[in-house]
Structure formats: C-alpha cells, structure tokens
Amino acid sequence: MRTLKFLLQKEFKQIFRNKALLPLIFVVPIVQLLILPLAADYEVKNINISIVDHDHSAFSRHLISKITASGYFRLADYSPSFNTAFKQIEQDQSDLILEIPQGFEKNLVRENEQKLFIAVNAINGVKAGLGGAYLNQIITAYNADIRLQWFQPDKFNTAPVITVASSNWFNPFMNYRFFMVPGILVILVTMVGSYMCALNIVKEKEVGTIEQINVTPIKKYQFILGKLIPFWAIGMFVFSVGLFVVARLVYGIVPVGNLFLLYGYLSIYLVALLGLGLLISTFAETQQQAMSVAFFFIMIFMLMSGLFTSLDGMPQWAYFIAKCIPVTYFIEVVRMIILKGSGFADIKYHFVIMIGFAALLNGLAIWNYKKTS
Amino acid sequence: MKDVVLNNIVKTYNKGKVKAVNDVSFTVNKGELFGLIGPDGAGKTSIFRILTTLLLPDSGTASVKGFDVIKDYKNIRSSVGYMPGKFSLYQDLTVEENLNFFASVFNTTIQDNYDLIKDIYVQIEPFKDRRAGKLSGGMKQKLALCCALIHRPTVLFLDEPTTGVDTVSRKEFWEMLKSLKQQGITILVSTPYMDEATLCERIALMQNGEIMSIDTPKNIINQFPENLFAIKANDMGKLLQDLRKNHEIKTCNAFGEFHHITINSGEPIIENRKFKISNIEKMLIESGHKELVIKEITPTIEDCFIRLMDQSIDNG
Numbered sequence: 001m002r003t004l005k006f007l008l009q010k011e012f013k014q015i016f017r018n019k020a021l022l023p024l025i026f027v028v029p030i031v032q033l034l035i036l037p038l039a040a041d042y043e044v045k046n047i048n049i050s051i052v053d054h055d056h057s058a059f060s061r062h063l064i065s066k067i068t069a070s071g072y073f074r075l076a077d078y079s080p081s082f083n084t085a086f087k088q089i090e091q092d093q094s095d096l097i098l099e100i101p102q103g104f105e106k107n108l109v110r111e112n113e114q115k116l117f118i119a120v121n122a123i124n125g126v127k128a129g130l131g132g133a134y135l136n137q138i139i140t141a142y143n144a145d146i147r148l149q150w151f152q153p154d155k156f157n158t159a160p161v162i163t164v165a166s167s168n169w170f171n172p173f174m175n176y177r178f179f180m181v182p183g184i185l186v187i188l189v190t191m192v193g194s195y196m197c198a199l200n201i202v203k204e205k206e207v208g209t210i211e212q213i214n215v216t217p218i219k220k221y222q223f224i225l226g227k228l229i230p231f232w233a234i235g236m237f238v239f240s241v242g243l244f245v246v247a248r249l250v251y252g253i254v255p256v257g258n259l260f261l262l263y264g265y266l267s268i269y270l271v272a273l274l275g276l277g278l279l280i281s282t283f284a285e286t287q288q289q290a291m292s293v294a295f296f297f298i299m300i301f302m303l304m305s306g307l308f309t310s311l312d313g314m315p316q317w318a319y320f321i322a323k324c325i326p327v328t329y330f331i332e333v334v335r336m337i338i339l340k341g342s343g344f345a346d347i348k349y350h351f352v353i354m355i356g357f358a359a360l361l362n363g364l365a366i367w368n369y370k371k372t373s
Numbered sequence: 374m375k376d377v378v379l380n381n382i383v384k385t386y387n388k389g390k391v392k393a394v395n396d397v398s399f400t401v402n403k404g405e406l407f408g409l410i411g412p413d414g415a416g417k418t419s420i421f422r423i424l425t426t427l428l429l430p431d432s433g434t435a436s437v438k439g440f441d442v443i444k445d446y447k448n449i450r451s452s453v454g455y456m457p458g459k460f461s462l463y464q465d466l467t468v469e470e471n472l473n474f475f476a477s478v479f480n481t482t483i484q485d486n487y488d489l490i491k492d493i494y495v496q497i498e499p500f501k502d503r504r505a506g507k508l509s510g511g512m513k514q515k516l517a518l519c520c521a522l523i524h525r526p527t528v529l530f531l532d533e534p535t536t537g538v539d540t541v542s543r544k545e546f547w548e549m550l551k552s553l554k555q556q557g558i559t560i561l562v563s564t565p566y567m568d569e570a571t572l573c574e575r576i577a578l579m580q581n582g583e584i585m586s587i588d589t590p591k592n593i594i595n596q597f598p599e600n601l602f603a604i605k606a607n608d609m610g611k612l613l614q615d616l617r618k619n620h621e622i623k624t625c626n627a628f629g630e631f632h633h634i635t636i637n638s639g640e641p642i643i644e645n646r647k648f649k650i651s652n653i654e655k656m657l658i659e660s661g662h663k664e665l666v667i668k669e670i671t672p673t674i675e676d677c678f679i680r681l682m683d684q685s686i687d688n689g
Contacts, residue, residue, distance in 0.1 A: 006477040010466065017465050208461035212520075215425050215455040216478045217447065 003218055007226030011200075015230060025196065029188040029238050033246045037180045047131040048076035048094040050085040057105035059146075066142055067098070072134045082119075089121045096120055096131050108146070170339050177251050182334040183307040185242040189235050190301060190327055193270055195294050197231045197277030202290040205281075220369065228274045235270040236263075256341035262334070265347070268354045269330045275361030276326075282368040301327040326357040376528050376559040377401035377424060382433035384419050384582075393419040394430070395582040401561055401575075406554050409563040410570045410674065411579030417563035418458060419582075421532045424561070425455045437528055451479065454526035456517045458533040458563075464506030468497055468516055471505050472523060479524030489556065490519045493549055511542035518549065529553065531562040535569065547572045567675035578678050585681040590674060597672040597680065599623070600646055603631035606662040615660055621649055626679055631666075633676055 015021060049067065053060050068075050076094040079085035088094040099117040108114040118135060122128040171178045204210040213223060247253040255262065276297070284290035302308075304318065305327040311319060322328050329350045336342035344351075377400065384394040394416040401407040409417045422428035424437055426446035434441065440448040462471045472494075476483050487494070497515050500508060505516060514534055521529060531550075535543040547569065550560055562573065570576045570590050577587045586593055606612045613632055616625040623635045636649050654667055 002480070003478055006474060010463070010470075010474050013470065014463065014465050207464065208457060208459045209463055211427060211457050212455070212461045212475075213478075214427055215450055215453065216475070217451045217480075218478050 004222050004225055007218070007222060008229060011226055011230045015234075021196070025192060025234055025238070026241075029192065030241060030246055032188060033181070033184060033242050034250065036184050037177050037251070044127050044130045044134075045072055047073050047096060047127060047134070049073045049096045049098060049131075049135075050077040050079055050088045050094040051075065052079050052082050052085045052097060052099040054102040055100050055104035059105035059108060060100045063100070063139070063142055067135065067138055070134070070138055072131075086119070089119070092121075094121075095124075095127060096135065098135065178253055178339060179335065180307075181247050181251050181253055182338050183305075183331045185239065185247065186327060186331045186334055187298075187302055187305075187307060188242060189239045189266070189270070190273055190330075191298055192238050193231060193235045193273035194277040194280070194297065195291075196234070197227065197274050198280040198284070198290045198294050199287050200231070201227055201278065201281035202284050202287050205284075206286050220366075224278065224366070224369070228271075228278070231274055231277070232267075232270050235273070236266065239266055253338065255338040257337035258341075258343065261344055261347075262337045265330065265333050265337075265351065265354065268351070268358055269326065272326050272354055272358035272361055275358060275363075275365050278365035279361055279368065282365055301325055304328075305331055307331055326354060326361075329353055329357075374403045375400040376403045376405070377407075377435075377437050377561060379420070379424075379435045380433050382420070382423060382435055383431045384416075384423060384428065385431055389431075392582050394423070396433070397579075397582070397584055398433075399577055399584060399587055401559060403559055404554065404557050406550060406560045406562070406572075406574045408570055408573030408576040409561070409579055410565075410567060410573075410576050410678070411563075412565055414581075415579040416582035417579060418532055421455070421457075421530050421561070421563065424449075425453060425530055426450060451524070452527050454521035454524070454529045456521040456529075456531045456534055458536060460505075460513045460517060462505045462513075462517060462520060465504055467502050467504055468508070469501040471516065472519055475520040476523045481524050483523065486523055486525045489525055489553075490522050492552060493522075494519050511538050511545075514538055514542065514546060515549075518546075522553070526558065528559045528561070531560065533563055533565065535564060535566065543569070567673065567678055570674040576674070578674075578681060580678075580682055580685065583685075585685060586677070593674065593677050594672055597677055599635045601670055601672045601676060602634050602636070602650065603628070603666075603668050603670045604634055605631050605664075605666040606657065607664045608662065612657070612662055615657065615662070619653065619656070621653055624680070624683065626676075628675070633670075633672075 015025070051064055051067075053064065064075075067073050073096075077085060077088045079088070082097065082099055085094070085097045085099075089097065097117075097119040099119070101115065101117070104114055104116075116139065118132060120128045120132050204213070243255070277294070280290055280293050280297075284293060300321075304314075304322045305325050306322060307327075311322050311328070314322060333342075333347050333350050336347060379400070380398050382394055382397045383392075385392050397416070397420065409415075409420065411417055419428060423430050423435055423442060426442050426449050429443065436442060436445075437449045438452055440446075440452075442449060463474070466474065472483055476486070483490075493515050497508070497512050497519070500512065505513065508516060518531075518534070521531075535546055538546065543566075550562065550572075554560060564570070570578075573590065575587065575589050576593065578585045578593070586596075588596070604612070604616070609627070609632070613625065613627055616622050616632060616634060621636055623637045625632055625634045636646065636653070650667060654665060657665055
C-alpha cells in the first residue's frame with residue numbers, strides 16, 4: 001500500500017509537470033466539445049439552387065419565393081436555360097436545378113396538373129438527398145396551398161382521410177446537439193483513457209525507467225495500479241467537466257437519469273479502456289508505435305460506434321464489429337441515461353457486457369505483460 | 374564466499390541467430406571490485422541484465438548472494454543495486470524526488486542510509502531541486518549511483534558507468550567505487566575503456582560473448598608472453614605500413630603516440646632480440662624514417678586484449 005502511494009504521488013507529479021500533456025488532458029477535450037458538435041450537424045443548410053423559370057408567371061414567382069424563404073436554399077443563379085444552369089453545377093456553383101416549364105401557371109389552372117423538373121448534383125450524397133427531399137417538401141406544401149385556395153373544403157368529407165399527428169419524445173425539438181454532445185463526450189473520455197495511459201507506460205519503456213523499476217521490489221500489480229488509477233481519475237474528471245460545465249452551460253443538456261448510475265457505468269468503462277491502453281503498451285516499444293496503434297483504434301471507435309451513424313443502418317458485418325467495440329455500449333448508455341432517463345433495469349445487459357470487456361482487456365494485458373518480462 | 378556465480382550462461386537473441394553470451398562462467402568474491410572489460414557488443418550488458426533478473430538466460434545457471442536469478446529473483450531485487458548504462462531515472466522529477474522515490478520503494482529513507490551516499494550526494498546536493506533531465510552527464514551518473522545505493526545493496530552492478538563521462542569525472546567516479554568497496558560492497562562494473570581495467574581487482578576480458586581471460590590485471594599483464602616495443606618516427610603512417618611489411622615483426626598496432634610491436638623471435642635469447650631490434654632500426658633508417666625512437670615497454674591491458682583477440686581470430 002505504501003509503495004502504491006509513492007507510485008501515485010510520483011505519477012501525479014509527473015503528469016502535472018508535463019507542460020505539453022497537461023493542456024492536452026484538460027483543455028483540448030473542452031475545446032473539442034465546444035467545436036465538434038457544431039461540425040457534426042446533420043441539417044444541411046445553404047444548398048445552392050439554380051432556377052430555370054420558363055414561365056415567369058405569378059405562380060412560378062410564388063413558388064420561387066417559397067423556396068428561397070425556407071432558409072435551406074440559397075438562390076445561386078436564375079438561368080434562362082437548363083444548359084446554362086447545368087454549367088453552374090459543373091463549376092460547383094450550385095447543387096440543385098429546378099426547372100419550371102413554360103405555361104406552368106396556365107396548365108396548372110386549366111388542367112389541374114403540372115410537372116416540375118429537379119436535377120441534383122449527387123457528388124455529396126447527403127447534401128443531394130436532403131436537398132432534394134427539402135425541395136420536394138416545399139413543393140408539396142405549395143401544392144397543398146393552391147388546393148386550399150381553389151377548393152372550398154366540403155362540409156362533410158367525401159373520402160376518408162388518415163391524419164397523422166407525431167410527437168418527438170425525449171428530444172422534442174429534434175436538436176441534434178442533444179444527440180451528439182453526449183456521444184462526443186464519450187469519445188473524448190475514451191481518448192484520454194486509452195491514449196494517455198498507453199503513452200505513459202511506453203514512455204517508461206522508452207526512457208528506460210522501467211528497467212530501474214523492475215530491479216526494485218515493486219510488484220507488477222502495484223506498478224500497473226500506479227498507472228491506471230491516475231488516468232482513471234483524469235477520465236472521471238474530464239467527463240465531469242464535459243457534462244456539468246460544457247454540456248450544461250453551453251448546450252443546456254441536463255441529464256434526466258440517475259447520475260450515480262451514469263458514473264457507475266463510467267467507472268467500469270474507464271477500467272475497460274485503461275485495459276486497452278495497457279494492452280497497447282505491452283505490444284509497443286516506442287511512443288510512436290503506441291500512438292499509431294491507439295490512433296487506429298480511436299478511428300474505428302469514432303466511426304463505427306454509432307456516434308455519427310445509426311448502428312441499425314450498417315451492413316451485418318459492420319454491425320457485428322460495432323458490437324465488439326466498448327465505446328458503442330457507453331455511447332448508448334450515455335444517451336439513454338442523459339436523454340431518456342433510463343434506469344438500471346434498462347441497461348443491465350450493458351453493465352454485464354462492459355464488465356466482460358474490462359475483464360477481457362485487462363486480462364489480456366496482464367497476460368501479455370507477464371509473457372514479455 | 375562467492376557473491377556472484379555464473380555457470381555456463383548462454384543468451385541468444387533473434388531466435389538463436391545472435392549469440393550475445395556464449396557459455397560464460399565466472400565468479401565474483403565478496404567485497405571484490407570486478408570488471409568486465411570488452412568492446413561494445415561483447416555481451417557485457419546481457420550478463421548484467423541476467424544477473425539483475427531483467428533477462429532470462431537460454432541455458433546455464435547464475436546466482437547472486439546465493440539466490441538463483443530465476444527462482445529467487447525477488448530476493449535478488451531487494452538486495453542488489455543496478456545502474457544501467459543508459460540514464461534511467463525520472464527526468465521530470467528533481468534530484469531529491471528521484472532519490473526519495475527510490476528510497477521509498479525499497480522501504481527505506483534517505484536519512485537511514487545517508488552515511489553510505491554522503492560523499493557522493495554532497496556533490497549534487499546544491500542541485501537537489503533541479504530536474505534530473507537538466508543535470509550534466511557527470512552529475513547524472515552521480516545521481517544514478519546514489520539511487521542505486523540508497524537501499525544499501527550488498528552487490529552493486531554498474532553497467533558502463535563511465536561511458537560518455539569526461540576524464541575528470543571518470544577519475545572521481547573510480548575513487549567513489551574504491552570508497553564503496555571499503556564499505557564491503559561487492560561491485561561488478563563493466564567498461565569498454567581498457568585503461569580503467571587496472572583500477573579493478575580482477576577483470577574478465579570479453580569479446581563476442583565469450584570470456585578470453587579472467588585474472589587480476591597484473592597477472593594478465595605478466596602473462597603477456599613476448600617483449601613489447603614502442604616505436605615512434607616522424608611519419609607514423611608510413612612507419613605503420615613499413616613495419617607491417619617487415620617479416621621480422623609479428624604484430625604491430627597503432628597506440629596513440631607510439632606503435633606497439635612484437636617481433637618474431639625464434640629463440641628467447643635476449644641478445645637475439647636486441648640484435649633484431651637494432652636490425653629493424655637500421656632498416657627503418659635506410660627507408661627514410663627520421664627521429665626514430667624505439668624502447669621496450671611493459672604491456673598494457675589493451676595490448677593483452679588485442680593479443681587475445683588476434684589469438685581467438687586465428688583459432689576460430
């Protein structure tokens with residue numbers, strides 16, 4: 001116990017003296033939490049649209065003003081012909097072309113029917129898909145408007161109509177930040193836990209201090225605990241700062257669920273992650289190697305853990321990989337507890353799985369650590 | 374009593390491709406200052422790492438203070454001090470913190486063993502609040518020695534403690550070792566510098582993972598079987614070439630200011646050698662060498678080392 005105390009003392013002294021590492025641990029996560037959610041915005045705004053209006057009627061002008069007033073579109077160009085509009089797409093000046101045919105108003109009034117043409121630049125799939133969908137919605141709404149103006153609704157409905165009323169639970173305004181911020185918080189804790197821990201141990205190898213430690217009566221478990229405990233504490237600290245300072249004050253996210261449950265899960269999650277860091281450090285000889293390996297894992301964690309994309313939309317094999325990543329479970333749990341207020345019964349399987357990860361990763365790390373020395 | 378015993382230790386790297394230590398056996402007596410002398414890659418560090426339980430030998434047995442390096446490694450770790458060749462203390466901790474840390478992991482304090490390190494520590498004490506990484510090379514070595522001594526080890530392993538240290542600090546360092554020996558600590562030290570060999574009580578000359586000779590430095594020098602001459606002239610480069618071409622000369626090596634030569638003497642008659650030397654001198658003068666100086670000298674450890682090395686090359 002006494003030895004462990006001295007090891008911890010030494011470790012904290014070193015961490016707080018490291019002028020490069022300290023801001024990396026404490027400032028960078030907060031800055032990232034402030035910047036990343038803004039970038040990870042699913043709403044597409046400022047879609048450039050080129051309109052080719054062959055009609056120049058009151059109806060077509062009404063439609064155009066509706067489109068530009070929606071806030072999603074920016075009128076890039078008002079072209080006389082489809083070909084000139086297409087040039088705009090070729091030059092990447094616009095993303096969408098809406099072509100209004102000649103006699104749009106006349107035919108609409110006379111024949112009750114008219115067709116519009118939309119061409120989409122599909123290089124950026126998300127932008128194209130969403131842009132097309134938005135435009136369709138606007139046109140549909142416009143269509144309904146016209147109907148309302150022309151036909152007086154019958155006193156009694158002649159045909160049965162199903163009206164759908166939807167309500168958004170847990171995130172009523174569909175604020176994507178509520179969804180993203182907890183997830184990004186998880187990634188940040190993950191980085192601090194795995195990176196820092198792995199790098200710290202490998203540094204001892206690289207500098208050679210581990211040799212000096214190995215000839216002392218310090219036991220292996222003491223050395224490992226001396227490394228894990230500081231980073232476990234730092235992980236807790238970073239998460240708390242992110243949750244109570246950034247998420248609450250900046251994004252107004254107040255956890256609905258039980259905080260003890262959240263921290264209970266976090267503490268197990270950190271043990272699992274530190275196990276991963278430890279495992280990396282047993283393989284790597286230099287900090288560069290450790291960094292590269294850790295980076296590889298972090299990339300996969302970031303992109304496959306369901307942070308940005310829904311797990312259900314993944315192909316079977318990718319879904320399987322995602323399920324093998326501890327981060328996936330923590331992101332799920334964080335969102336469930338913070339946004340939905342889930343209780344222990346809802347996440348008990350998550351607990352079991354995370355304890356399994358913690359045991360597996362730490363077990364592997366210790367086994368490999370023993371093998372090498 | 375033998376404090377360190379090695380029996381037929383073999384250590385290979387890269388799955389047996391590189392033989393670092395090849396069937397090495399030797400013993401170090403209690404309270405002895407024993408030197409492992411050899412160039413880089415001779416296997417010195419591997420032997421140290423095996424003895425300090427950092428490395429497992431492929432075969433053979435070794436013990437320190439009667440404890441087996443494999444079975445009783447825990448006992449060895451608490452009773453030996455090890456100073457690796459590379460500075461391996463925490464560079465971001467201060468001098469005092471490093472010392473405190475290593476004292477506390479051995480369950481002792483600086484005060485308890487201050488008498489042992491006092492002579493060395495007073496030299497670095499003015500810098501005790503400085504980070505270890507910011508110390509000069511010589512200071513680092515002194516701190517490392519203090520840290521290795523802080524738990525009052527009975528056997529001290531020093532792996533190339535004077536490599537990369539200036540001449541004055543090297544001299545001081547050996548003085549410190551002598552005073553530690555007075556305290557009854559067994560010291561095993563390695564060095565690539567042949568001139569330091571005479572400062573040890575007994576030495577083992579190592580080359581390519583094998584021990585060529587073990588004895589006191591004096592005996593090793595006495596065992597040098599031939600007369601050695603030092604020779605100097607105005608053009609040393611040409612002299613070396615001419616000497617190596619000469620059939621009377623057995624070996625010729627450049628040694629700083631002089632070349633050291635041994636001669637092919639059929640009979641060990643002193644008159645005969647003198648005659649040959651004067652012959653050589655005459656020949657050299659004829660081939661245009663000026664300011665020629667030839668004198669008989671007692672061999673150094675380096676001469677002995679080179680001779681043993683040549684022998685092993687001839688045999689192998």
